[in-house]
Amino acid sequence: MYKILFFLLIPIITISQEISEPSLKKHSEFPIGTSIRFVEFMKDKKLKKLQKHHFDSYTAGNDMKMYQIVTREGNYNWARVDSIINYTTLNNQRLFGHTLIWHSATPKWVEKKAMSNPQWLEKFMKEYINKYVGRYKGKVDGWDVVNEGLNTKGSGFREESIWYKTMGKKYIEKAFKYAHKADPKAKLFYNDFNIERDTLKFNSMMKMIEDFLERDVPISGIGFQMHIRMDIPNEIIEYTLKRAASTGLQIHLSEVDIIFNSHDDSKGGGIQTYNNLTTEMLNEQAIKYEELVNIYKKTVPKSQQYGITFWGFNDRDTWINRFFKIKDWPCIYDEKLNPKPAFYGFLNGLKN
Numbered sequence: 269m270y271k272i273l274f275f276l277l278i279p280i281i282t283i284s285q286e287i288s289e290p291s292l293k294k295h296s297e298f299p300i301g302t303s304i305r306f307v308e309f310m311k312d313k314k315l316k317k318l319q320k321h322h323f324d325s326y327t328a329g330n331d332m333k334m335y336q337i338v339t340r341e342g343n344y345n346w347a348r349v350d351s352i353i354n355y356t357t358l359n360n361q362r363l364f365g366h367t368l369i370w371h372s373a374t375p376k377w378v379e380k381k382a383m384s385n386p387q388w389l390e391k392f393m394k395e396y397i398n399k400y401v402g403r404y405k406g407k408v409d410g411w412d413v414v415n416e417g418l419n420t421k422g423s424g425f426r427e428e429s430i431w432y433k434t435m436g437k438k439y440i441e442k443a444f445k446y447a448h449k450a451d452p453k454a455k456l457f458y459n460d461f462n463i464e465r466d467t468l469k470f471n472s473m474m475k476m477i478e479d480f481l482e483r484d485v486p487i488s489g490i491g492f493q494m495h496i497r498m499d500i501p502n503e504i505i506e507y508t509l510k511r512a513a514s515t516g517l518q519i520h521l522s523e524v525d526i527i528f529n530s531h532d533d534s535k536g537g538g539i540q541t542y543n544n545l546t547t548e549m550l551n552e553q554a555i556k557y558e559e560l561v562n563i564y565k566k567t568v569p570k571s572q573q574y575g576i577t578f579w580g581f582n583d584r585d586t587w588i589n590r591f592f593k594i595k596d597w598p599c600i601y602d603e604k605l606n607p608k609p610a611f612y613g614f615l616n617g618l619k620n
């Protein structure tokens with residue numbers, strides 16, 4: 269009797285675990301990705317199901333950053349990246365490497381050593397990129413070679429970065445050259461935030477990129493992190509994406525999320541205006557997600573659409589609340605891993 273009941277229940281249990289919402293990747297002409305923190309991810313069955321169902325591009329949350337790879341001088345830790353590659357290969361997903369050179373992910377020991385021995389930093393950069401990109405040659409499709417090399421606001425480079433302080437602005441093109449040498453086929457991106465809305469910052473980036481293109485610095489793409497707010501005008505996003513695409517480079521929306529509240533781009537710097545999420549807000553967010561996809565499709569020619577990647581696709585795992593110390597709901601899935609209106613907005617955008 270119990271046996272019969274058990275066998276009758278199996279299909280019910282299985283069905284209730286199926287994902288009923290349509291797959292994003294199946295409705296998209298370009299790759300769809302999300303960043304995800306690997307260790308937590310491997311332990312979470314539901315997250316795994318959703319990830320496999322929707323995404324064909326994988327970006328590590330923090331697992332591929334420099335402080336994870338070289339914890340101490342001469343001590344390279346490849347184990348986790350190896351596991352990530354096993355996962356993406358097995359599941360037929362594109363692996364995107366985030367990120368090689370970023371001031372925020374540079375380990376303390378590197379900063380310290382560079383301060384007392386500036387010549388050493390360039391040697392280290394060369395060795396690091398060569399080892400890292402070389403090891404995963406042909407396995408990592410593209411890299412954010414340099415992340416956030418420009419000032420947080422307005423024009424100019426991020427001069428307080430140890431890389432800039434030690435090597436000058438040339439550190440950026442050097443990183444691209446080393447990466448290209450280590451894997452000539454890998455797509456190499458410059459990635460930054462607020463470039464879709466801060467036109468001074470955007471102009472600085474364009475100046476740098478146009479100069480790279482003129483001098484054959486091996487760059488393949490521009491990553492717009494696209495951590496936006498509900499009130500960022502579509503017109504400005506449209507303008508910057510279109511101009512960026514006019515370079516002929518690949519365009520990646522690399523870290524998409526859309527918040528209601530605001531942040532000043534520094535850790536803990538959030539301003540909480542909305543404490544509760546209303547139906548109206550959910551619907552407005554759905555429209556904003558749909559419009560963002562439409563703008564991407566309209567302004568970026570097909571051959572340059574590297575894809576759209578979320579920086580975490582659900583409100584439970586989002587970095588926003590922890591990092592900016594606010595309560596917000598920036599993603600297409602909610603805290604219980606159910607699809608929000610934003611999910612259907614995004615999907616509509618893909619289908620249009």
Ligand code: XIL
Nearest residue numbers: 329330366415461493523579587591
């Ligand atoms: C964030 C991570 O999500 C956090 O866990 C970490 O504390 C800080 O970095 N731009 C980037 C990402 O390029 O690497 C950042 O990720 C989010 C902003």
